[in-house]
Amino acid sequence: MVSWYFRPALLAILVITLAACGPSAQDARPGAGGGSGPALISIDGSSTVFPISEAMAEEFQKADQNTRVTVGISGTGGGFQKFCRGEIDIADASRPISATEVAACGKSGIGYIELPVAYDGIAIAVNPKNTWANNITVAELKTLFSPDAQGKVTRWNQVRKDWPNREIHLYGAGVDSGTYDYFTEVITGKAKSSRGDFTSSEDDNVLVQGISNDELALGFLPFAYFEENAAKLKLVPVDDGKGAGPVSPTPDTIEKGTYAPLSRPVFIYVGKKAAERDEVQRFVDFFLKNADTLVREVNYVSLGAASYTASADKFAKERAQ
Amino acid sequence: MSTRALEWIIERLLFLCAALSVLTTAGIIVVLAVETFAFLREVPLLDFLTGTEWTPLFANQQFGVLPLVVGTMLVSAIAMAVALPMGLLSAIYLSEYAHSGFRRVVKPVLELLAGVPTVVYGYFALTFVTPLLQRVFPTLSGFNALSPGLVMGLMILPLVSSLSEDAMRAVPQGLREGSYALGATRMQTALKVVVPAAFSGITAAFILAVSRAVGETMIVAIAAGQQPRLTANPFVPIETMTAYIVQVSLGDTPQGTIEYRTIFAVGMLLFLMTFGLNLISTWLRERFREEYA
Numbered sequence: 225m226v227s228w229y230f231r232p233a234l235l236a237i238l239v240i241t242l243a244a245c246g247p248s249a250q251d252a253r254p255g256a257g258g259g260s261g262p263a264l265i266s267i268d269g270s271s272t273v274f275p276i277s278e279a280m281a282e283e284f285q286k287a288d289q290n291t292r293v294t295v296g297i298s299g300t301g302g303g304f305q306k307f308c309r310g311e312i313d314i315a316d317a318s319r320p321i322s323a324t325e326v327a328a329c330g331k332s333g334i335g336y337i338e339l340p341v342a343y344d345g346i347a348i349a350v351n352p353k354n355t356w357a358n359n360i361t362v363a364e365l366k367t368l369f370s371p372d373a374q375g376k377v378t379r380w381n382q383v384r385k386d387w388p389n390r391e392i393h394l395y396g397a398g399v400d401s402g403t404y405d406y407f408t409e410v411i412t413g414k415a416k417s418s419r420g421d422f423t424s425s426e427d428d429n430v431l432v433q434g435i436s437n438d439e440l441a442l443g444f445l446p447f448a449y450f451e452e453n454a455a456k457l458k459l460v461p462v463d464d465g466k467g468a469g470p471v472s473p474t475p476d477t478i479e480k481g482t483y484a485p486l487s488r489p490v491f492i493y494v495g496k497k498a499a500e501r502d503e504v505q506r507f508v509d510f511f512l513k514n515a516d517t518l519v520r521e522v523n524y525v526s527l528g529a530a531s532y533t534a535s536a537d538k539f540a541k542e543r544a545q
Numbered sequence: 546m547s548t549r550a551l552e553w554i555i556e557r558l559l560f561l562c563a564a565l566s567v568l569t570t571a572g573i574i575v576v577l578a579v580e581t582f583a584f585l586r587e588v589p590l591l592d593f594l595t596g597t598e599w600t601p602l603f604a605n606q607q608f609g610v611l612p613l614v615v616g617t618m619l620v621s622a623i624a625m626a627v628a629l630p631m632g633l634l635s636a637i638y639l640s641e642y643a644h645s646g647f648r649r650v651v652k653p654v655l656e657l658l659a660g661v662p663t664v665v666y667g668y669f670a671l672t673f674v675t676p677l678l679q680r681v682f683p684t685l686s687g688f689n690a691l692s693p694g695l696v697m698g699l700m701i702l703p704l705v706s707s708l709s710e711d712a713m714r715a716v717p718q719g720l721r722e723g724s725y726a727l728g729a730t731r732m733q734t735a736l737k738v739v740v741p742a743a744f745s746g747i748t749a750a751f752i753l754a755v756s757r758a759v760g761e762t763m764i765v766a767i768a769a770g771q772q773p774r775l776t777a778n779p780f781v782p783i784e785t786m787t788a789y790i791v792q793v794s795l796g797d798t799p800q801g802t803i804e805y806r807t808i809f810a811v812g813m814l815l816f817l818m819t820f821g822l823n824l825i826s827t828w829l830r831e832r833f834r835e836e837y838a
Binding site for chain 2: 399414423424435437441
């Protein structure tokens with residue numbers, strides 16, 4: 225659902241961002257704080273975090289007519305590259321900054337403030353009439369979704385012996401989605417690597433429709449989206465094989481990180497230089513103040529109001545250093 | 546003078562209007578051809594036409610279009626299995642049995658079916674027909690070829706019945722009277738005289754209907770699924786050529802990439818299929834028309 229709504233906006237923003245990335249963007253920025261024209265805040269990075277940043281940017285620009293916020297989607301890695309070159313003010317990241325990226329930023333003297341903004345969880349769902357799949361291990365998910373499984377693993381009992389000898393119908397988030405990237409990364413071990421013979425849709429409604437009407441279905445979809453359709457789907461607890469046993473995704477287990485490995489926090493990284501600017505401060509404050517509501521609105525798991533307040537304190541303290 | 550000038554302007558305007566539709570068609574063909582050639586530079590034609598795996602959006606890209614073609618044909622076959630007998634029977638009834646007053650009411654009502662937006666048919670298949678069928682076949686998936694096929698059959702039913710009925714009504718009354726004079730019953734007349742006499746028109750109607758079914762998009766995009774799979778099993782999710790084009794057009798596949806070009810290659814193939822069917826239909830009508838002076 226998210227992807228449908230945001231896609232046109234996403235393209236438009238991308239074009240704007242590209243246009244703004246010319247040499248003039250850097251010339252324009254110093255003047256942004258004061259005097260002429262609207263102030264500009266540039267954000268880039270993970271497409272997973274994009275819906276959150278985009279929603280924030282939209283709301284913020286409604287409240288603050290004099291500031292323009294552009295949000296790009298270069299991916300987490302691409303975002304950090306630009307961030308460490310000082311080309312953007314805020315990096316969207318669906319993982320913490322890596323050691324090499326820390327080094328790159330250090331080299332160019334870019335300081336940053338890390339702020340977790342939401343949890344992204346992936347739910348494994350089956351049809352409510354499914355009586356056998358009461359949990360699934362990460363290894364079994366790998367058997368099911370790895371590229372080698374294509375055309376070969378097609379029945380339930382090929383995944384676990386005591387599951388029925390019936391066809392399995394797989395559904396999953398579309399290949400353009402961050403959910404797909406993350407799922408493949410942690411399940412098959414390589415991002416964007418999976419079998420290709422399953423119902424793959426950018427539109428989460430299609431997945432819900434499919435799984436809820438198909439007794440033999442199994443699929444993965446964004447957790448928050450599952451929550452909206454909880455009555456039509458049955459959640460399958462996931463066992464990461466590390467001894468904790470199967471864990472169901474709930475806002476609680478996702479928040480505590482016990483629903484592993486299919487949950488992760490997502491972040492924004494604010495440049496310290498940028499944080500000195502008035503409009504960036506206002507934007508980040510606005511972001512953290514409204515995160516609890518807006519994050520839920522775009523179907524992510526909120527970190528909880530208290531956590532955002534703590535982040536706001538952290539932001540105020542660190543930017544003063 | 547001024548009238549002549551006006552004449553001239555009107556003539557040119559009319560020509561422009563006519564040219565516009567021709568140019569549009571030409572433009573579509575050119576775009577399809579250009580992108581398809583670009584696609585075929587990267588994927589050999591033989592692999593495209595004979596490959597059995599279609600995963601252009603995934604890391605391990607396979608460009609075998611057969612699963613999509615088979616999916617399209619499966620749904621179309623189911624649709625025709627509904628539309629042919631029902632369409633033909635209602636045409637026979639309307640042409641040979643119904644009173645003219647009754648026909649005047651029923652025919653437009655039947656044709657109304659063709660006026661229902663296909664998106665409505667799509668959701669009708671997905672949210673009504675599929676659950677209904679699941680009571681009979683508990684193993685039926687939420688997305689499957691059967692339900693959209695049946696609904697599509699309903700949709701093209703008026704096309705079959707209306708065109709067939711026109712063909713049957715064009716059979717001269719004298720033939721029927723001759724048949725009755727020989728002592729034939731109404732049914733014998735209808736099946737042994739009228740239907741054979743109108744055969745070319747009926748066949749043309751069938752082929753047009755197949756072409757319509759092959760090109761139908763909304764119903765299958767909504768109710769048949771998005772899983773390219775080489776199967777003749779109507780109970781499982783499949784993907785048709787049109788549904789694939791919809792899927793990719795809605796995603797953020799960047800322009801100019803091979804993934805993007807697949808939709809033109811598939812579109813070209815689809816165009817050739819329906820174009821061929823339409824040509825056959827026209828040819829049949831011309832070639833086998835029974836002339837009654």
